[in-house]
Amino acid sequence: MKVLKFGGSSVANSEKIKQVLSIIAKTSEEQKVAVIVSAFGKTTDKLLAGANEALEDITAAKEILELIKELHFRVIDDLIIKNKKEVTEEITYLFDRLISIYEGIFLLQELSNKTLAKVSSFGERLSSYIIAKAAKETLDATHKESRDLIITNDEYLNAQVNFEVTNKNIAIFFHDNQHKITVLGGFISSNTAEETTTLGRGGSDFSAAIYAAALNADELQIWTDVSGMFTANPRIVKQAYPIAEISYEEAMELSHFGAKVLYPPTIQPALRKEIPIRIKNTFDPENFGTLISNDPENGNEVKGISHIEDISLITLEGGGMIGIPGFSKRLFEALSVAKINVVFITQASSEHSICVGVYDADAEKAKTILDETFSIEIYRKKIKPIIVENDLAIIAVVGESMKNYQGLSGQMFSALGRNNVNVRAIAQGSSEKNISAVINKYDAKKALNTLHEQFFEERTxxxxxxxxxxxxxxxxxxxxxxxxxxxxxxxxxxxxxxxxxxxxxxxxxxxxxxxxxxxxxxxxxxxxxxxxxxxxxxxxxxxxxxxxxxxxxxxxxxxxxxxxxxxxxxxxxxxxxxxxxxxxxxxxxxxxxxxxxxxxxxxxxxGAGLPIIDTLKNLVNSGDRIHKIQAVLSGSLNFVFNNFDQSSTFHNVVAQAQKEGYTEPDPKIDLSGVDVARKILILARESSFKMELEDIKKNAFLPEEALNTTNNDDFYAALTKHENHFQDIFKQANDKDCRLKYVAEFVDGKANVGLQHIPADHPFYNLEGSDNIVLFFTDRYPENPLIIKGAGAGADVTASGIFADIIRIANK
The missing domain is CATH 3.40.50.720 (NAD(P)-binding Rossmann-like Domain)
Incomplete structure (x- = not known):
């Protein structure tokens, strides 16, 4: 026998229920099935909203109820033909009961837990009855009230199951029941006085597990709107993917830390009987989903990453705690009496502090209670007043095989540290199946993606x-x-x-x-x-x-x-x-x-895309010392002086250099030598020398008028006006069979930049186009320098240099 549970998203409307019925039909071909269903869509939330509204406005409450009623009758019209009159009468009766309850709430001005349980039970009572009747149209199906089978104590909203009685009831009913399909409502139960109770948050999953364990089912299937338990929340981590197989303990850890596909108590009854649990997607039924069992196939050492938001960290600390027994007992006892759930615990080995994580909604209450509990110690300054930090999240890395791999904690915290995710507290169980960290809620998305990349996307x-x-x-x-x-x-x-x-x-x-x-x-x-x-x-x-x-x-x-x-x-x-x-x-x-x-x-x-700085860093880092640097570092000035002669004007060559992207937007930065001075300054600093820009001697070749301009138009006009000046500069070099190069030099802690006459036997002489060249004279290269040469200007090569730096970061 198999037990199939369908959540609210799976039975939200007629079309989805048709898909559920097809899954039930296929499964029941081979064996009997028990089908546990949740309320349609968000029906339970709406029922409770209507009950709360009834305290103030019965008309508004009835309007909410009317919307719920419309959905249910629409499903009846779409799915039921043979027994429509019978079903319509029963559902009408149930809604009349709801109206009476709402009116009672309004008249008595009271909404007790008992009444809330009764109101919230109607979602599953309605859905299970309608779906059972829809299944009966074509299949051998029947309906059974869960309230007749699951017996609990008197805690109406979070009832504790009496398993001895419940298991006996379930066994007797299913032994006598000859139908292949039995549809039951999840979440609902009753006490020994036959009053309605509910199983609390995640109660439908819990109901399914109770039935599976009582019936010794071959498999418990949880049908939902995702294809299993994922490596992380797929809404936050787009690269997350379903986990094929996982152990009970791993599933419990992940569900405890926010994996909403499964509610933690669900696993307990099935775990005791070692019944496999499979998470399946109603809307992709052929997908394998996730199999939860006692002996899953080994996979990644980390099975999943999960998180809980809206956490507060409460810290009890003080020197007066050291060596004094009982502080932990009093702390947890006080929180337990106040029904405050502790979701995270860590304690310093020095016994100087204890940190616990609670939900934000409980934080203020917890502080008040603990300040009172430890009021004497606080008054005597043996401990500090309770410290509360809000807006936090817990992120957990889970995997049963983690204990067999060294360095996982280091990988986790290194990855978070690289991305500026501050860890406020850490907890790791002795079983090493879970490493948990408290972080700022703001960083939760980044942390999840960072850790998922670290453990599941290492190749990308x-x-x-x-x-x-x-x-x-x-x-x-x-x-x-x-x-x-x-x-x-x-x-x-x-x-x-x-x-x-x-x-x-x-x-x-x-x-x-x-x-x-x-x-x-x-x-x-x-x-x-x-x-x-x-x-x-x-x-x-x-x-x-x-x-x-x-x-x-x-x-x-x-x-x-x-x-x-x-x-x-x-x-x-x-x-x-x-x-x-x-x-x-x-x-x-x-x-x-x-x-x-x-x-x-x-x-x-x-040098734009040339590996000049990177090479220099490698020299320095490996212990070499820089004695001298000689360089042509301006691709724009090299382009200008390689193209300027008697047949051209200086103005036109500079304009061409700017048009082709070799100069800065303001070409005066290049031609004044400021740009080259900055470059040799950077190389000097990367060589471990302390130097300022004003320390660099600049031998300007531009006329004062050009240097003093404030915009490009005036600058170009000054170049035209002083064309003879530039022709004289060219002639002086040409007469010596030299070429003009704007050279930067750094020698023994001093630097200068300026135009030089370069003879034919110099390495700079044949530097063409916009190329750059750098000569490094070092301890290891004292006479024959290390030379780097290539294109040193232009949008494409500069962009490629930026690109290369991006890849360096990726490889870090």
Whole structure:
């Protein structure tokens, strides 16, 4: 025999009940079945709402009841033909009883637990009767009242089952019952005085388990609207998937910590009899679902991750507790007497403190009771007043095989730490089947996704990007991301999503990832932006593995890096301003990055996509010392002087360089030498030298008039006016058979930048186009320097450098 339980979502309307009937029919072909059903949809909630409304307004209560009645009669019209008159009369009688109860509530102005139990029982009484009659239309089915079989004590709303009497009743009834299908209402029961009682939250599941255990069923099937127990809540973790097999203990742990597919007490009767429980999807009946048994097939060492929200942490602490017995007893006894459920316990080994987790709704009551219980110790300052922290959540990693694997706790807390999820308390049972942590409720979604990725998606890592600046570099960066998405997933097991995009006017966000095929249209129709608003949106999104990407050359943007890093949001930037600001700010950003475990990468600050900074870091980290750096670090200036001669004008060559994306939006930054000075400053600092921008000697070649302009139009006009000046510069180099290169040098702690005449035998002489070149002279490379050479400017190569930094973070 099998016991099938169908929840409210499975019997919400006629169409869904038809699917339930087809499942029952198929199952009953081979054996007898007991079918336990919940109330239709949210009927029980509506019945209780009507009862509470009846205290104040009987008319409003009857209106609620009328809506419930309409649903039930609609189901009767759709599903019942042969016995419609009989069914209609019975259901009408039940609703008349409900109206009488509501009127009694209104007249007496009293709503006791006894009455609440009676009112709430009608949902299952109605649904089980209608479904039984619908099944009888085509199948060998009958209906039986659960109140006749399940006997409890007198706690009307959360009754305790008398299993001795109940099991005997069930055994006798089913022994005499010859029908293949028996439909019973879940949740409801009665006491020895034949008064209606209910089994509390999750009572329909519990009813099903009671029947399964009493009947020694071959299997208990819980039919719901999902395909089993998932590795995590699929509404929060989109990558979660059903667990094929799981043990009773694992299922209990997961259900205790919020897996709503199953209610924890459900497992107990079935566990005692070792009856397999299968979670199935009513709307995908062919899906295997989840099998809960005593001996599941081994799978992942971690079976699932679950969580409970709306938790408060209550802490009892003080030096007066040390070595004094009885504190724990008094604490738990006081909470027990007050009927406050404790969902989490941890105690310091020093006996200095005990922490317990309770639901937020019980927190204030718990504090009042415990402050009173320990009032003498608090008055004598032996312990502190009770400490309460609200708005927390408990996250639990569950798996029976976890005890056989080393380092799982380390993986869990390292993953949370990398994503700035602060752990307030930890508990781990001696059986090592569950590691629980109390965290801020705000971080629950991020924590679940982080841990799911750690334990179930180790082959695919997700990065969530927030991109500001979509000019030349930003646009190419997004295009490269879009182009490489499939490659990254298939070859690097890396899923990079762009969650937010911003320019100087608008911003757009999508938690599921922005479609990079039409991001321009989405951004154009986005909301107004500011640096603060964009940061707030990023913080509110609270995604794991978050990265802020700055594709601008804007100083104001560079000034917000610290805020992102302090929230453990990595920063990738081609903007040189931050790293070339004061040495104090540069060091602080580095320190904050390290402290909050957030990467701060700026490879593209020097050499665009060339691995200059990365190579320098490797030299320094491996113990080499930098003596001298010589470099052509401006792709734009190299492009300009490689294309400028007597047949061209300096103005036109600079304009061409800007048009092709080799210069900054303000080309004077490049031509004044400020950009190159920033780059050599960054290399000096990365070589472990303390230096400020003003320490760098700049040998300017621009006329004063051009240097003093405040906009591009005036700058270009000054270039035209002083064309002879630039032609003279070219002639002087040409007469010496030299080429003009803007060179940056760092030697023994001093740096300078300026235009130089480069002879034919110099490594810089044949540097073409917009290429950069860097020569590192070190302890290991004293005479023949380490040379890095290649394209050092342009939107595509800069974007690829940003891309490379993103991948470095992914590989961290």
């Amino acid at each position: 890592k997700q990065l969530n990007l927030f991109v500001t600046g979509v000019g030349n570099v930003g646009e190419r960066f997004l295009a490269q991301l879009h182009q490489q998405k499939k490659f990254l997933i298939e070859n690097l097991k890396l899923n990079i999503r762009v969650i937010g995009i911003s320019n100087s006017r608008k911003m757009v966000f999508d938690d599921a990832g922005i479609n990079l095929e039409n991001w321009k249209d989405l951004l154009e129709n986005g909301e107004p932006t500011s640096l603060d608003n964009f940061y707030i949106k990023v913080k509110e999104a609270n995604h794991r593995n978050s990265v802020f990407v700055d594709n601008t050359a804007n100083q104001a943007v560079s000034e917000v890096y610290e805020k992102y890093l302090k929230d453990s949001i990595s920063v990738v930037t081609c903007n040189k301003i931050a790293c070339a600001s004061s040495f104090y700010n540069y060091k602080k950003l580095k320190e904050v990055s390290k402290k909050y475990n957030a990467s701060f990468l700026f490879e593209t600050n020097v």
